[in-house]
Amino acid sequence: MVWFRKPKYTVAGSPSRKEMPSGLWTRCRDCGEIIYNKELEENLKVCPKCDYHFRIGARERISFLLDEGSFQEYDRNMSSVDPLKFQGVISYEEKLREEQKKTGLIEAVITGEGYLQGHHLIVAVTDANFIMGSMGSVVGEKITRAIEQAIEKRLPFLSISGSGGGARMYEGMFSLMQMAKTCAAIAKLAEERLFFISLLTDPTMGGVAASYASLGDIIIAEPKALIGFAGPRVIKETIRESLPNGFQRAEFLLKHGLIDMIIPRKDLKERLATIISFLEKPSLETCLSEGD
Amino acid sequence: MSIYLEFEKPIVELERKIEELEKFTDSEEMNLAGEIGELRKKAEKLKKEIFSNLTPWQRIKLVRHPHRPYTLDYINLTMDDFQELHGDRSFSDDKAIVGGMAKLDGRPIVVVGHQKGRDTKENLKRNFGMPHPEGYRKSLRIMELGEKFGLPIITFIDTPGAYPGIGAEERGQAGAIAENLREMSHLKVPLVSLVIGEGGSGGALGLGVGDRILMLENAVYSVISPEGCAAILWKERSKAPEAAKALNLTAQNLLGLEIIDEVIPEPLGGAHRNYEESASNIKKSLKRNLEELTKLSGRELVERRYNKYRKMGKFLES
Incomplete structure:
Protein backbone atom coordinates (compact mmCIF):
# COMPACT_ATOMS: atom_id res chain seq x y z
CA MET A 1 0.00 0.00 0.00
CA VAL A 2 1.21 3.47 -0.85
CA TRP A 3 1.09 5.60 2.25
CA PHE A 4 2.43 8.77 0.75
CA ARG A 5 2.20 9.92 -2.79
CA LYS A 6 4.84 12.59 -2.63
CA PRO A 7 8.15 11.09 -1.55
CA LYS A 8 9.78 14.48 -1.25
CA TYR A 9 8.96 16.88 1.54
CA THR A 10 10.62 19.73 3.31
CA VAL A 11 10.61 20.85 6.87
CA ALA A 12 9.82 24.54 6.75
CA GLY A 13 12.34 26.71 8.54
CA SER A 14 14.51 23.83 9.59
CA PRO A 15 18.03 25.18 10.05
CA SER A 16 19.48 21.78 9.34
CA ARG A 17 18.46 21.74 5.73
CA LYS A 18 21.58 23.53 4.57
CA GLU A 19 23.91 21.15 6.34
CA MET A 20 22.60 18.01 4.75
CA PRO A 21 22.29 16.68 1.24
CA SER A 22 18.73 17.52 0.38
CA GLY A 23 16.21 14.74 0.16
CA LEU A 24 18.23 12.09 1.96
CA TRP A 25 18.26 12.95 5.63
CA THR A 26 16.16 15.02 8.00
CA ARG A 27 17.00 16.28 11.42
CA CYS A 28 14.24 15.77 13.99
CA ARG A 29 12.87 19.11 15.10
CA ASP A 30 12.42 17.85 18.62
CA CYS A 31 15.40 15.69 19.56
CA GLY A 32 17.83 16.60 16.78
CA GLU A 33 18.31 13.01 15.68
CA ILE A 34 19.34 12.67 12.05
CA ILE A 35 16.95 10.33 10.32
CA TYR A 36 17.28 8.64 6.97
CA ASN A 37 14.31 9.94 4.94
CA LYS A 38 13.23 6.53 3.80
CA GLU A 39 13.04 5.37 7.37
CA LEU A 40 11.05 8.48 8.28
CA GLU A 41 8.60 7.77 5.46
CA GLU A 42 8.19 4.20 6.54
CA ASN A 43 7.56 5.38 10.08
CA LEU A 44 4.72 7.70 8.89
CA LYS A 45 6.91 10.73 9.47
CA VAL A 46 7.31 10.04 13.14
CA CYS A 47 10.80 10.29 14.62
CA PRO A 48 11.87 6.73 15.49
CA LYS A 49 13.93 8.00 18.41
CA CYS A 50 11.69 10.49 20.23
CA ASP A 51 8.28 9.88 18.70
CA TYR A 52 8.02 13.46 17.41
CA HIS A 53 5.21 13.62 14.84
CA PHE A 54 6.39 15.66 11.87
CA ARG A 55 3.79 17.93 10.31
CA ILE A 56 2.23 16.49 7.21
CA GLY A 57 0.28 18.28 4.51
CA ALA A 58 -3.45 17.96 3.89
CA ARG A 59 -3.14 15.82 0.74
CA GLU A 60 -0.69 13.49 2.41
CA ARG A 61 -2.94 13.21 5.42
CA ILE A 62 -5.92 12.28 3.27
CA SER A 63 -4.06 9.66 1.27
CA PHE A 64 -2.70 8.19 4.48
CA LEU A 65 -6.08 8.02 6.24
CA LEU A 66 -8.68 7.29 3.60
CA ASP A 67 -9.17 4.10 1.64
CA GLU A 68 -7.26 4.31 -1.59
CA GLY A 69 -9.10 6.04 -4.39
CA SER A 70 -12.16 6.75 -2.24
CA PHE A 71 -11.69 10.48 -1.77
CA GLN A 72 -13.90 12.86 -3.72
CA GLU A 73 -12.86 16.45 -3.26
CA TYR A 74 -15.35 19.33 -2.84
CA ASP A 75 -14.88 22.91 -4.01
CA ARG A 76 -11.40 22.22 -5.29
CA ASN A 77 -11.09 25.50 -7.13
CA MET A 78 -12.51 27.88 -4.60
CA SER A 79 -9.97 30.64 -4.14
CA SER A 80 -9.41 33.71 -2.02
CA VAL A 81 -10.02 37.27 -3.06
CA ASP A 82 -8.63 40.37 -1.39
CA PRO A 83 -11.74 41.95 0.14
CA LEU A 84 -9.86 44.66 2.06
CA LYS A 85 -7.26 45.40 -0.63
CA PHE A 86 -4.91 44.68 2.24
CA GLN A 87 -1.83 46.89 2.26
CA GLY A 88 0.90 45.18 4.25
CA VAL A 89 4.57 44.77 3.53
CA ILE A 90 3.44 42.75 0.55
CA SER A 91 -0.11 42.66 -0.73
CA TYR A 92 -2.43 39.80 0.14
CA GLU A 93 -2.63 38.84 -3.51
CA GLU A 94 1.14 38.51 -3.69
CA LYS A 95 1.14 36.52 -0.47
CA LEU A 96 -1.48 34.14 -1.86
CA ARG A 97 0.49 33.62 -5.07
CA GLU A 98 3.65 32.92 -3.10
CA GLU A 99 1.93 30.39 -0.88
CA GLN A 100 0.22 28.68 -3.79
CA LYS A 101 3.57 28.31 -5.51
CA LYS A 102 5.27 27.09 -2.35
CA THR A 103 2.65 24.48 -1.42
CA GLY A 104 0.97 23.54 -4.69
CA LEU A 105 -2.33 24.17 -2.92
CA ILE A 106 -4.99 26.72 -3.83
CA GLU A 107 -6.01 27.32 -0.23
CA ALA A 108 -5.35 26.12 3.32
CA VAL A 109 -8.09 23.49 3.49
CA ILE A 110 -9.09 20.41 1.54
CA THR A 111 -12.62 19.08 1.98
CA GLY A 112 -14.51 16.16 0.54
CA GLU A 113 -15.94 12.75 1.25
CA GLY A 114 -14.45 9.31 1.30
CA TYR A 115 -14.14 6.08 3.20
CA LEU A 116 -12.01 5.32 6.25
CA GLN A 117 -11.66 1.55 6.56
CA GLY A 118 -15.03 1.28 4.91
CA HIS A 119 -16.75 4.01 6.95
CA HIS A 120 -18.27 6.67 4.73
CA LEU A 121 -17.56 10.15 6.06
CA ILE A 122 -16.97 13.83 5.29
CA VAL A 123 -13.51 15.23 5.97
CA ALA A 124 -12.01 18.71 6.20
CA VAL A 125 -8.24 18.96 6.56
CA THR A 126 -6.39 22.23 7.05
CA ASP A 127 -2.81 22.44 5.89
CA ALA A 128 -0.43 24.22 8.26
CA ASN A 129 1.91 25.02 5.38
CA PHE A 130 -0.45 27.42 3.60
CA ILE A 131 -0.30 30.83 5.38
CA MET A 132 0.07 28.82 8.58
CA GLY A 133 -3.19 27.01 7.97
CA SER A 134 -5.06 30.18 8.81
CA MET A 135 -8.80 30.53 8.29
CA GLY A 136 -10.04 33.16 5.88
CA SER A 137 -13.26 33.19 3.88
CA VAL A 138 -12.36 30.16 1.73
CA VAL A 139 -11.41 27.95 4.67
CA GLY A 140 -14.55 28.98 6.57
CA GLU A 141 -16.80 28.50 3.56
CA LYS A 142 -15.37 25.11 2.56
CA ILE A 143 -15.59 23.80 6.10
CA THR A 144 -19.16 25.07 6.47
CA ARG A 145 -20.15 23.46 3.17
CA ALA A 146 -18.53 20.21 4.24
CA ILE A 147 -20.55 20.25 7.48
CA GLU A 148 -23.70 20.98 5.48
CA GLN A 149 -22.89 18.02 3.24
CA ALA A 150 -22.56 15.84 6.33
CA ILE A 151 -26.04 16.95 7.36
CA GLU A 152 -27.50 16.40 3.91
CA LYS A 153 -25.91 12.98 3.48
CA ARG A 154 -26.32 11.99 7.14
CA LEU A 155 -22.62 11.18 7.47
CA PRO A 156 -20.09 11.64 10.27
CA PHE A 157 -17.79 14.65 10.00
CA LEU A 158 -14.07 14.41 10.65
CA SER A 159 -12.03 17.60 10.85
CA ILE A 160 -8.26 17.46 10.98
CA SER A 161 -6.70 20.74 11.89
CA GLY A 162 -3.18 21.96 11.49
CA SER A 163 -3.29 25.70 11.87
CA GLY A 164 -0.78 27.86 13.66
CA GLY A 165 -2.28 31.00 12.21
CA GLY A 166 -5.84 31.04 13.55
CA ALA A 167 -8.05 33.59 11.83
CA ARG A 168 -6.26 35.06 8.80
CA MET A 169 -5.49 38.73 9.38
CA TYR A 170 -5.29 39.63 5.67
CA GLU A 171 -9.08 39.31 5.43
CA GLY A 172 -9.73 41.21 8.65
CA MET A 173 -13.18 40.75 10.12
CA PHE A 174 -14.25 38.45 7.31
CA SER A 175 -11.84 35.92 8.82
CA LEU A 176 -13.05 36.42 12.37
CA MET A 177 -16.64 35.86 11.27
CA GLN A 178 -15.70 32.46 9.81
CA MET A 179 -15.36 31.34 13.42
CA ALA A 180 -19.01 32.17 14.04
CA LYS A 181 -20.05 30.67 10.72
CA THR A 182 -18.34 27.30 11.23
CA CYS A 183 -19.53 27.06 14.85
CA ALA A 184 -23.13 27.76 13.78
CA ALA A 185 -22.83 24.92 11.27
CA ILE A 186 -21.50 22.63 14.01
CA ALA A 187 -24.53 23.54 16.13
CA LYS A 188 -26.76 22.33 13.27
CA LEU A 189 -24.75 19.15 12.92
CA ALA A 190 -25.19 18.50 16.63
CA GLU A 191 -28.94 19.15 16.45
CA GLU A 192 -29.10 16.50 13.73
CA ARG A 193 -27.26 14.10 16.05
CA LEU A 194 -24.49 13.56 13.58
CA PHE A 195 -21.08 12.57 14.81
CA PHE A 196 -18.21 15.04 14.77
CA ILE A 197 -14.65 13.96 15.44
CA SER A 198 -12.01 16.66 15.70
CA LEU A 199 -8.42 15.59 15.28
CA LEU A 200 -5.95 18.25 16.41
CA THR A 201 -2.52 18.08 14.88
CA ASP A 202 0.56 20.24 15.33
CA PRO A 203 -0.20 23.16 15.56
CA THR A 204 -3.83 24.11 16.24
CA MET A 205 -4.02 27.62 17.63
CA GLY A 206 -6.02 30.85 17.76
CA GLY A 207 -9.19 31.22 15.75
CA VAL A 208 -9.24 27.63 14.52
CA ALA A 209 -8.78 26.26 18.05
CA ALA A 210 -11.34 28.77 19.34
CA SER A 211 -13.99 27.65 16.88
CA TYR A 212 -15.05 24.40 15.21
CA ALA A 213 -11.86 22.47 16.08
CA SER A 214 -12.70 22.56 19.81
CA LEU A 215 -16.29 21.39 19.33
CA GLY A 216 -15.85 17.73 18.45
CA ASP A 217 -18.03 15.14 20.16
CA ILE A 218 -14.70 13.42 20.46
CA ILE A 219 -11.51 15.46 20.44
CA ILE A 220 -8.31 13.62 19.59
CA ALA A 221 -4.75 14.92 19.35
CA GLU A 222 -1.54 13.62 17.88
CA PRO A 223 1.33 13.23 20.36
CA LYS A 224 3.12 16.45 21.31
CA ALA A 225 0.92 18.61 19.06
CA LEU A 226 0.89 22.28 20.07
CA ILE A 227 -2.71 23.23 20.81
CA GLY A 228 -4.09 26.37 22.41
CA PHE A 229 -5.68 29.77 22.13
CA ALA A 230 -2.80 32.22 22.49
CA GLY A 231 0.65 31.53 21.06
CA PRO A 232 3.36 30.66 23.61
CA ARG A 233 5.39 33.74 22.65
CA VAL A 234 2.43 36.07 23.30
CA ILE A 235 1.76 34.43 26.66
CA LYS A 236 5.40 34.69 27.65
CA GLU A 237 5.47 38.38 26.76
CA THR A 238 2.24 39.01 28.67
CA ILE A 239 3.04 37.23 31.91
CA ARG A 240 6.81 37.79 31.79
CA GLU A 241 7.50 34.34 33.15
CA SER A 242 8.91 31.25 31.55
CA LEU A 243 6.34 28.66 30.52
CA PRO A 244 6.15 25.22 32.12
CA ASN A 245 7.65 22.28 30.25
CA GLY A 246 5.27 20.74 27.77
CA PHE A 247 2.93 23.73 28.00
CA GLN A 248 0.13 23.62 25.38
CA ARG A 249 1.24 20.22 24.13
CA ALA A 250 -1.31 17.45 23.57
CA GLU A 251 -0.23 15.72 26.81
CA PHE A 252 -0.81 18.96 28.74
CA LEU A 253 -4.32 19.24 27.30
CA LEU A 254 -5.08 15.63 28.15
CA LYS A 255 -3.89 16.18 31.72
CA HIS A 256 -6.11 19.25 32.08
CA GLY A 257 -9.15 17.44 30.77
CA LEU A 258 -9.47 19.35 27.51
CA ILE A 259 -9.23 16.47 25.03
CA ASP A 260 -10.44 12.90 25.01
CA MET A 261 -7.33 11.07 23.92
CA ILE A 262 -3.97 11.11 22.21
CA ILE A 263 -3.47 8.66 19.38
CA PRO A 264 -0.07 7.96 17.82
CA ARG A 265 -0.11 8.26 14.04
CA LYS A 266 0.56 4.59 13.45
CA ASP A 267 -2.66 3.65 15.29
CA LEU A 268 -4.77 6.50 14.00
CA LYS A 269 -6.58 4.82 11.14
CA GLU A 270 -7.54 1.74 13.09
CA ARG A 271 -8.71 3.63 16.16
CA LEU A 272 -10.63 6.25 14.21
CA ALA A 273 -12.49 3.44 12.47
CA THR A 274 -13.35 1.84 15.80
CA ILE A 275 -14.53 5.13 17.28
CA ILE A 276 -16.65 5.95 14.24
CA SER A 277 -18.29 2.55 14.38
CA PHE A 278 -19.79 3.41 17.78
CA LEU A 279 -21.44 6.67 16.86
CA GLU A 280 -21.99 6.49 13.14
CA LYS A 281 -25.72 6.24 13.60
CA PRO A 282 -27.90 6.78 16.66
CA SER A 283 -28.42 3.36 18.19
CA LEU A 284 -31.78 3.58 19.87
CA GLU A 285 -33.64 5.57 17.26
CA THR A 286 -36.96 5.25 19.08
CA CYS A 287 -35.67 6.57 22.41
CA LEU A 288 -34.13 9.59 20.76
CA SER A 289 -37.14 10.60 18.73
CA GLU A 290 -39.48 10.48 21.72
CA GLY A 291 -40.44 13.84 23.06
CA ASP A 292 -38.84 15.79 20.19
CA MET B 1 -8.01 65.70 35.81
CA LEU B 54 -10.16 60.63 12.60
CA THR B 55 -7.72 58.04 11.34
CA PRO B 56 -8.26 54.42 12.45
CA TRP B 57 -5.30 54.76 14.80
CA GLN B 58 -6.74 57.90 16.37
CA ARG B 59 -10.01 56.05 16.97
CA ILE B 60 -8.07 53.31 18.72
CA LYS B 61 -6.51 55.91 21.00
CA LEU B 62 -9.98 57.26 21.64
CA VAL B 63 -11.54 53.89 22.59
CA ARG B 64 -8.63 53.21 24.92
CA HIS B 65 -9.16 56.58 26.63
CA PRO B 66 -9.28 55.91 30.39
CA HIS B 67 -12.44 57.98 30.75
CA ARG B 68 -14.37 56.13 28.07
CA PRO B 69 -17.65 54.71 29.42
CA TYR B 70 -17.57 50.98 30.07
CA THR B 71 -20.23 48.27 30.22
CA LEU B 72 -21.35 48.98 33.80
CA ASP B 73 -21.64 52.70 33.01
CA TYR B 74 -23.99 51.93 30.13
CA ILE B 75 -25.94 49.36 32.12
CA ASN B 76 -26.50 51.95 34.85
CA LEU B 77 -27.39 54.71 32.40
CA THR B 78 -29.63 52.76 30.03
CA MET B 79 -31.24 50.13 32.27
CA ASP B 80 -33.01 49.80 35.62
CA ASP B 81 -32.99 47.26 38.43
CA PHE B 82 -29.73 45.59 37.33
CA GLN B 83 -29.23 42.38 39.29
CA GLU B 84 -25.67 41.24 38.79
CA LEU B 85 -25.10 37.48 38.65
CA HIS B 86 -21.73 36.07 39.55
CA GLY B 87 -19.65 33.06 38.72
CA ASP B 88 -19.57 30.16 36.30
CA ARG B 89 -20.79 27.68 38.97
CA SER B 90 -17.63 25.74 38.51
CA PHE B 91 -14.38 27.60 38.98
CA SER B 92 -14.71 31.28 39.88
CA ASP B 93 -16.23 34.65 39.14
CA ASP B 94 -14.33 36.32 36.32
CA LYS B 95 -14.67 40.05 36.87
CA ALA B 96 -13.56 40.86 33.32
CA ILE B 97 -17.09 39.95 32.29
CA VAL B 98 -20.20 41.23 34.08
CA GLY B 99 -23.76 40.18 33.53
CA GLY B 100 -27.18 39.78 34.97
CA MET B 101 -30.83 40.72 34.60
CA ALA B 102 -32.03 44.24 34.06
CA LYS B 103 -34.95 46.20 32.65
CA LEU B 104 -34.71 48.23 29.50
CA ASP B 105 -37.57 50.70 29.60
CA GLY B 106 -39.55 48.23 31.68
CA ARG B 107 -38.76 45.23 29.50
CA PRO B 108 -36.85 42.49 31.36
CA ILE B 109 -33.70 41.43 29.54
CA VAL B 110 -30.39 39.78 30.35
CA VAL B 111 -27.19 41.65 29.70
CA VAL B 112 -23.55 40.58 29.63
CA GLY B 113 -20.45 42.53 28.73
CA HIS B 114 -16.70 42.86 29.08
CA GLN B 115 -15.72 45.15 31.91
CA LYS B 116 -12.51 47.18 31.98
CA GLY B 117 -11.18 49.00 35.00
CA ARG B 118 -10.55 52.72 35.17
CA ASP B 119 -7.48 52.80 37.43
CA THR B 120 -4.70 50.37 38.26
CA LYS B 121 -6.49 48.86 41.23
CA GLU B 122 -9.70 48.33 39.34
CA ASN B 123 -7.83 47.07 36.30
CA LEU B 124 -6.14 44.39 38.35
CA LYS B 125 -9.55 43.25 39.51
CA ARG B 126 -11.00 43.42 36.00
CA ASN B 127 -7.85 42.09 34.33
CA PHE B 128 -8.05 45.01 31.85
CA GLY B 129 -11.25 43.54 30.46
CA MET B 130 -9.48 40.38 29.29
CA PRO B 131 -11.59 37.36 30.26
CA HIS B 132 -10.52 33.88 31.30
CA PRO B 133 -12.53 30.81 30.23
CA GLU B 134 -14.72 31.06 33.35
CA GLY B 135 -15.81 34.50 32.15
CA TYR B 136 -17.13 33.06 28.91
CA ARG B 137 -18.76 30.22 30.82
CA LYS B 138 -20.44 32.70 33.15
CA SER B 139 -21.69 34.72 30.19
CA LEU B 140 -23.12 31.60 28.54
CA ARG B 141 -24.86 30.59 31.75
CA ILE B 142 -26.52 34.01 31.93
CA MET B 143 -27.46 34.00 28.23
CA GLU B 144 -28.99 30.53 28.61
CA LEU B 145 -30.94 31.78 31.60
CA GLY B 146 -32.33 34.47 29.29
CA GLU B 147 -33.28 31.89 26.70
CA LYS B 148 -34.95 29.68 29.29
CA PHE B 149 -37.23 32.48 30.41
CA GLY B 150 -37.68 34.13 27.04
CA LEU B 151 -35.71 37.27 27.84
CA PRO B 152 -33.88 39.10 25.05
CA ILE B 153 -30.10 39.25 25.39
CA ILE B 154 -27.92 42.32 25.07
CA THR B 155 -24.14 42.00 24.97
CA PHE B 156 -21.63 44.83 25.33
CA ILE B 157 -18.25 44.20 23.73
CA ASP B 158 -15.18 45.98 25.04
CA THR B 159 -11.99 43.94 25.36
CA PRO B 160 -8.42 44.01 24.07
CA GLY B 161 -8.86 40.22 23.74
CA ALA B 162 -9.27 37.03 25.73
CA TYR B 163 -6.45 36.73 28.27
CA PRO B 164 -3.29 34.99 27.08
CA GLY B 165 -2.10 33.25 30.23
CA ILE B 166 -1.20 29.87 31.67
CA GLY B 167 -4.39 29.42 33.71
CA ALA B 168 -6.52 30.49 30.75
CA GLU B 169 -4.94 27.77 28.61
CA GLU B 170 -5.16 25.15 31.36
CA ARG B 171 -8.87 25.77 31.69
CA GLY B 172 -9.56 25.76 27.96
CA GLN B 173 -9.77 29.32 26.66
CA ALA B 174 -10.19 28.17 23.07
CA GLY B 175 -12.94 25.70 23.94
CA ALA B 176 -14.81 28.20 26.11
CA ILE B 177 -14.95 30.74 23.29
CA ALA B 178 -15.89 28.08 20.74
CA GLU B 179 -18.77 26.90 22.92
CA ASN B 180 -20.08 30.45 23.22
CA LEU B 181 -20.00 30.79 19.43
CA ARG B 182 -21.84 27.53 18.92
CA GLU B 183 -24.47 28.13 21.58
CA MET B 184 -25.09 31.79 20.75
CA SER B 185 -25.77 30.78 17.16
CA HIS B 186 -28.94 28.97 18.20
CA LEU B 187 -30.33 30.75 21.25
CA LYS B 188 -34.04 31.15 20.61
CA VAL B 189 -34.36 34.73 21.87
CA PRO B 190 -33.38 38.08 20.32
CA LEU B 191 -29.70 38.81 20.74
CA VAL B 192 -28.22 42.25 20.13
CA SER B 193 -24.45 42.77 20.35
CA LEU B 194 -22.95 46.22 20.67
CA VAL B 195 -19.26 47.06 20.42
CA ILE B 196 -18.80 50.02 22.78
CA GLY B 197 -15.01 50.25 22.67
CA GLU B 198 -12.42 47.69 21.68
CA GLY B 199 -13.56 44.60 19.82
CA GLY B 200 -10.47 42.46 20.26
CA SER B 201 -10.62 39.36 18.08
CA GLY B 202 -11.98 36.01 19.33
CA GLY B 203 -12.29 37.38 22.86
CA ALA B 204 -14.77 39.94 21.53
CA LEU B 205 -16.59 37.58 19.18
CA GLY B 206 -17.15 35.27 22.16
CA LEU B 207 -19.91 37.69 23.19
CA GLY B 208 -20.71 38.80 19.66
CA VAL B 209 -22.86 36.33 17.74
CA GLY B 210 -25.93 38.56 17.69
CA ASP B 211 -28.93 38.95 15.41
CA ARG B 212 -27.72 42.51 15.14
CA ILE B 213 -24.17 43.74 15.49
CA LEU B 214 -24.02 47.42 16.40
CA MET B 215 -20.98 49.61 16.93
CA LEU B 216 -20.46 52.98 18.53
CA GLU B 217 -19.09 55.55 16.11
CA ASN B 218 -15.51 55.39 17.39
CA ALA B 219 -15.47 51.73 18.36
CA VAL B 220 -13.16 49.28 16.59
CA TYR B 221 -13.52 45.57 15.89
CA SER B 222 -10.62 43.58 14.57
CA VAL B 223 -9.36 40.08 13.88
CA ILE B 224 -6.04 40.99 15.55
CA SER B 225 -4.77 44.02 17.45
CA PRO B 226 -2.99 46.52 15.19
CA GLU B 227 0.12 46.10 17.36
CA GLY B 228 0.00 42.32 16.94
CA CYS B 229 -0.54 42.61 13.20
CA ALA B 230 2.33 45.09 12.87
CA ALA B 231 4.64 42.81 14.85
CA ILE B 232 3.88 39.87 12.57
CA LEU B 233 3.78 41.57 9.17
CA TRP B 234 6.09 44.55 9.55
CA LYS B 235 8.20 42.98 12.30
CA GLU B 236 7.84 46.18 14.33
CA ARG B 237 5.03 47.26 16.59
CA SER B 238 5.53 50.92 15.70
CA LYS B 239 3.79 50.21 12.39
CA ALA B 240 0.52 49.74 14.27
CA PRO B 241 -1.09 52.84 12.66
CA GLU B 242 -0.48 51.33 9.20
CA ALA B 243 -1.83 47.99 10.38
CA ALA B 244 -4.90 49.71 11.85
CA LYS B 245 -5.63 51.17 8.42
CA ALA B 246 -5.03 47.90 6.57
CA LEU B 247 -7.27 45.90 8.90
CA ASN B 248 -10.44 47.93 8.16
CA LEU B 249 -11.43 47.90 11.79
CA THR B 250 -13.52 51.05 12.20
CA ALA B 251 -17.30 51.03 12.53
CA GLN B 252 -17.52 52.92 9.23
CA ASN B 253 -15.30 50.36 7.44
CA LEU B 254 -17.29 47.44 8.82
CA LEU B 255 -20.67 48.94 7.97
CA GLY B 256 -19.40 49.38 4.40
CA LEU B 257 -18.24 45.75 4.32
CA GLU B 258 -21.65 44.65 5.67
CA ILE B 259 -20.08 42.93 8.67
CA ILE B 260 -22.07 45.08 11.10
CA ASP B 261 -25.61 46.43 10.92
CA GLU B 262 -25.56 49.88 12.43
CA VAL B 263 -23.31 52.65 13.70
CA ILE B 264 -24.52 54.53 16.79
CA PRO B 265 -23.38 58.17 16.92
CA GLU B 266 -21.20 59.41 19.77
CA PRO B 267 -21.16 62.93 21.18
CA LEU B 268 -18.68 65.29 19.55
CA GLY B 269 -15.22 64.51 20.91
CA GLY B 270 -16.05 60.91 21.81
CA ALA B 271 -18.32 59.04 24.21
CA HIS B 272 -16.27 60.09 27.26
CA ARG B 273 -17.19 63.76 26.70
CA ASN B 274 -20.81 63.08 27.49
CA TYR B 275 -21.87 59.81 29.09
CA GLU B 276 -25.57 60.70 29.13
CA GLU B 277 -25.72 61.53 25.45
CA SER B 278 -23.89 58.29 24.49
CA ALA B 279 -26.16 56.27 26.73
CA SER B 280 -29.28 57.89 25.33
CA ASN B 281 -28.19 57.12 21.73
CA ILE B 282 -27.47 53.52 22.74
CA LYS B 283 -30.78 53.13 24.51
CA LYS B 284 -32.73 54.37 21.49
CA SER B 285 -30.96 51.94 19.19
CA LEU B 286 -31.27 48.96 21.54
CA LYS B 287 -34.99 49.57 21.97
CA ARG B 288 -35.61 49.89 18.25
CA ASN B 289 -33.63 46.76 17.43
CA LEU B 290 -35.32 44.73 20.16
CA GLU B 291 -38.74 45.90 19.03
CA GLU B 292 -38.03 44.58 15.56
CA LEU B 293 -36.54 41.31 16.76
CA THR B 294 -39.20 40.47 19.32
CA LYS B 295 -41.72 40.19 16.46
CA LEU B 296 -39.91 37.05 15.27
CA SER B 297 -40.39 33.57 16.67
CA GLY B 298 -37.49 31.68 18.23
CA ARG B 299 -37.27 29.47 15.17
CA GLU B 300 -37.22 32.44 12.80
CA LEU B 301 -34.55 34.16 14.86
CA VAL B 302 -32.27 31.13 14.77
CA GLU B 303 -32.81 30.63 11.06
CA ARG B 304 -32.07 34.27 10.27
CA ARG B 305 -29.06 34.32 12.55
CA TYR B 306 -27.67 31.24 10.83
CA ASN B 307 -28.13 32.84 7.43
CA LYS B 308 -26.59 36.10 8.59
CA TYR B 309 -23.28 34.45 9.47
CA ARG B 310 -23.57 31.88 6.69
CA LYS B 311 -23.33 34.68 4.12
CA MET B 312 -20.20 36.26 5.57
CA GLY B 313 -17.03 35.85 3.54
CA LYS B 314 -15.74 36.76 0.10
CA PHE B 315 -14.28 34.21 -2.28
CA LEU B 316 -14.10 33.17 -5.88
CA GLU B 317 -15.49 30.00 -7.41
CA SER B 318 -14.43 28.85 -10.82
Missing part, protein backbone atom coordinates in the same frame (compact mmCIF):
# COMPACT_ATOMS: atom_id res chain seq x y z
CA SER B 2 -8.58 65.60 32.08
CA ILE B 3 -6.50 63.41 29.87
CA TYR B 4 -6.00 64.58 26.32
CA LEU B 5 -4.91 62.72 23.26
CA GLU B 6 -2.23 63.96 20.91
CA PHE B 7 -4.64 64.92 18.14
CA GLU B 8 -6.85 66.86 20.56
CA LYS B 9 -4.03 69.35 21.31
CA PRO B 10 -5.26 72.19 19.07
CA ILE B 11 -8.70 71.94 20.69
CA VAL B 12 -7.25 71.90 24.18
CA GLU B 13 -5.14 74.98 23.43
CA LEU B 14 -8.18 76.90 22.29
CA GLU B 15 -10.18 75.76 25.30
CA ARG B 16 -7.40 76.93 27.64
CA LYS B 17 -7.39 80.31 25.97
CA ILE B 18 -11.14 80.60 26.45
CA GLU B 19 -10.77 79.68 30.11
CA GLU B 20 -8.09 82.32 30.63
CA LEU B 21 -10.19 84.99 29.01
CA GLU B 22 -13.13 83.97 31.18
CA LYS B 23 -11.01 84.31 34.32
CA PHE B 24 -9.78 87.65 33.14
CA THR B 25 -13.33 88.84 32.57
CA ASP B 26 -14.28 87.85 36.07
CA SER B 27 -11.38 89.58 37.76
CA GLU B 28 -11.04 92.77 35.73
CA GLU B 29 -14.71 93.22 35.05
CA MET B 30 -13.91 93.71 31.40
CA ASN B 31 -16.34 92.51 28.86
CA LEU B 32 -14.69 90.01 26.56
CA ALA B 33 -17.90 88.18 25.74
CA GLY B 34 -17.49 88.92 22.05
CA GLU B 35 -14.01 87.48 21.83
CA ILE B 36 -14.96 84.49 23.94
CA GLY B 37 -17.96 83.77 21.77
CA GLU B 38 -15.80 83.89 18.64
CA LEU B 39 -13.25 81.53 20.18
CA ARG B 40 -15.99 79.14 21.27
CA LYS B 41 -17.32 78.99 17.74
CA LYS B 42 -13.82 78.42 16.45
CA ALA B 43 -13.21 75.63 18.97
CA GLU B 44 -16.48 73.94 18.06
CA LYS B 45 -15.63 74.10 14.35
CA LEU B 46 -12.16 72.72 14.99
CA LYS B 47 -13.60 69.87 17.04
CA LYS B 48 -15.98 68.97 14.26
CA GLU B 49 -13.17 69.06 11.73
CA ILE B 50 -10.84 66.90 13.79
CA PHE B 51 -13.43 64.38 14.90
CA SER B 52 -15.02 63.88 11.52
CA ASN B 53 -11.64 62.97 10.02
